[in-house]
Amino acid sequence: MTFARTLLCGGTALLLSGAAAQAQEACSTYKVAAGDNLRFIARAAYGNPDLYRLIYDANVAIIGAKADLIEVGTTLSIPCDPKTAAAVAPETSAAPESVTPVAATPEAAPADAKTIAAAPAPKPIAIVTGNGYAPFADETLPGGGMMTQLVEMAIFRADPGIAYNLSFVNDWQAHIDALLPSGAYDLSFPWIRPDCEGSNMLSPGDQARCNDFVFSQPFYEIVDGFFATRDSGLMSVTSYAGFEGKRICRPEGYTTGVLDAAGLTAPRITLLRGSDAKDCFRALAAGEADVVSVDAEVGDAAIAKLGLISTVGQNPQLSTIVSLHVIAYKSNARAVAMLAELDKGLMEMYQTGEWYDIVSSALALQRQRQ
Numbered sequence: 001m002t003f004a005r006t007l008l009c010g011g012t013a014l015l016l017s018g019a020a021a022q023a024q025e026a027c028s029t030y031k032v033a034a035g036d037n038l039r040f041i042a043r044a045a046y047g048n049p050d051l052y053r054l055i056y057d058a059n060v061a062i063i064g065a066k067a068d069l070i071e072v073g074t075t076l077s078i079p080c081d082p083k084t085a086a087a088v089a090p091e092t093s094a095a096p097e098s099v100t101p102v103a104a105t106p107e108a109a110p111a112d113a114k115t116i117a118a119a120p121a122p123k124p125i126a127i128v129t130g131n132g133y134a135p136f137a138d139e140t141l142p143g144g145g146m147m148t149q150l151v152e153m154a155i156f157r158a159d160p161g162i163a164y165n166l167s168f169v170n171d172w173q174a175h176i177d178a179l180l181p182s183g184a185y186d187l188s189f190p191w192i193r194p195d196c197e198g199s200n201m202l203s204p205g206d207q208a209r210c211n212d213f214v215f216s217q218p219f220y221e222i223v224d225g226f227f228a229t230r231d232s233g234l235m236s237v238t239s240y241a242g243f244e245g246k247r248i249c250r251p252e253g254y255t256t257g258v259l260d261a262a263g264l265t266a267p268r269i270t271l272l273r274g275s276d277a278k279d280c281f282r283a284l285a286a287g288e289a290d291v292v293s294v295d296a297e298v299g300d301a302a303i304a305k306l307g308l309i310s311t312v313g314q315n316p317q318l319s320t321i322v323s324l325h326v327i328a329y330k331s332n333a334r335a336v337a338m339l340a341e342l343d344k345g346l347m348e349m350y351q352t353g354e355w356y357d358i359v360s361s362a363l364a365l366q367r368q369r370q
Contacts, residue, residue, distance in 0.1 A: 027080040034072055039357055046081050049361070050143045054079055056160060067160050124163040125338050127151070128185040130170045132276035134301040135366040136190050136220070136324065139168050146362035147190040150219050151326060153354055154345035162341065172253030172276075176209065180328065186335035190219065190324035194257040203256045203265075214336050217343045218323035220359065222295040224258045225319040227303070229284065229312055234291055238317045244268045246290040249280035258320045259293060277302040284312060295322070301366060 026045045038056060039049035046054075056067060058079045063070055129137040129148060136147040143149040148166070155162050169179065175188040194202055196210035226243070228234035234242065240262040248264060249272040250256065259265065272289055274280035277298050283289040285308055292299065296314060303312045326342055328335035349355040 026078055026084065028078050030076045030078050032070055032072055032074045032076060036070075037354070037357070038067075039354065041076075041078070045078050048142075049357075050149065051082075053156065053160075054082070056156075060160075065159075065161060067156065122163065124165050125187065125335070126185040127164055127166045127187045127189070128169050128175055128179055129166070129189055130172050130175070131168055132170065132278060133190070133298060134305075134369075135297055135362050137168075141362075142365065144168075146359060147219060147324060149358045149362065150346075150349070150355065151189055151342065153349060153358060154219075154342045156345070157348040157352075157354070158341040158345035162338075170276075172251070175253065176213070176327075180332070180335075181212070183329075183332060186332055187326050187328050187338060189326040191215070191253075191327045192222075192224075192255045192257070192322045193218075193325050194255045195261065198261075201257075201260055203260055206255050206257050206260070209255065212330055213327045214330055214339055216326040216339045217346055218325060219346060220324045221321055222297060222324060223319050224293070224295045224322050225299065226315045227281070227284070227292040227294065227299050227312055228290065228315065230310075232290065235313050235315045236317070237315065240264055240318060243291055246270070247272055247288070248291045248293050249274050249283050249289040250293040251276050251280055254294070255322075258322065261320070262318075278306060281306055281308060281312065297363075297366065301369070304369065 030041060030045075038052035042051040042055055043049040045051075055076060055078060056063060059076045062074060062076065129144070131138045131140070133145070133147075134141060135145055137145040141148075143152070144166070152166070155164060167185070169175065175185070176191075179185045180188055191209075191213075193215045194206035194210055196202070202210065226234075226248075234246070237243065243264055245268070247270045248259065250259065252273045252275060256265075256271070259269070259271070265271075272280070272283065274283060277292070277294050280289060280292045280294065281299075281302050284292050285306070292312075294302075296319070299314060303309055326339060328339050330336065346355070349358075
């Protein structure tokens with residue numbers, strides 16, 4: 001892997017770079033231009049960039065198994081939009097005439113040929129995420145959310161042949177308490193990596209997370225902040241001491257590392273655990289919590305969804321930058337190996353501009369929804 005893949009060289013174009021594709025339509029062909037992008041081609045053809053895999057599968061013989069580079073001027077087949085095709089398909093059709101398969105004659109194989117049983121296909125990688133974490137993960141968002149799109153594209157970039165399935169399980173704490181340790185799933189996302197090197201400051205839960213799990217490279221950095229009602233005076237405090245004695249709600253599954261590092265631990269504060277961000281904000285609105293500790297984008301999405309924008313806001317003085325990762329249980333060797341593949345795919349996404357395309361589109365949609 002080299003950075004040269006981000007450039008045009010030798011008459012080739014990046015198949016998945018960040019340039020806009022020329023206009024094209026489904027049920028047609030398209031000639032590749034310099035800097036073309038499968039996601040952009042899919043967006044122009046279907047109005048949905050997440051259908052890039054449809055174009056790849058129809059042209060794998062031309063593109064190749066790795067989906068790296070493609071010659072400028074190559075003609076791609078753009079399949080019909082699957083929704084449109086289903087809508088116009090006839091309700092009934094004549095059954096095709098039966099065809100008797102022709103068996104190979106004994107002379108077609110060497111006399112000493114042996115029947116070899118086909119090796120079983122490897123079990124797909126099982127990936128789990130959850131809902132209620134907009135804009136990063138939620139089944140109601142396009143592509144399942146920003147982080148879901150990033151992970152799936154990283155898999156595609158690493159190797160389009162990797163088989164996987166993706167599930168949404170809303171009990172986030174169960175991901176790390178049971179689902180990954182038991183082997184029911186191999187990977188989970190998105191998770192904040194605690195400061196594992198500062199082990200003397202970690203809570204028991206974060207220490208266990210550092211001891212038992214392996215983390216991918218960062219997929220996205222977030223600003224972890226504090227939200228309060230606008231009339232509480234807590235939006236203007238300039239030191240963490242201003243939160244002492246308060247009830248701070250942080251959703252289950254979220255690391256408490258940002259609170260621990262700020263000295264916001266019992267008995268200085270009362271820690272509440274909501275099932276998700278919206279649960280914490282409901283508690284805040286009901287007067288059952290004083291502060292919500294959550295990342296800014298998730299917090300903004302939750303208060304918009306709950307109609308609390310006029311009454312709840314983020315403290316602009318106090319925040320921490322943390323990163324989101326994919327995690328695997330350390331004893332699951334194939335899951336740990338899969339993280340290495342994701343890291344390779346993520347690096348290619350940075351180089352080609354796909355990472356920026358997915359993130360900017362997701363954030364633009366998030367702003368529209370607020």
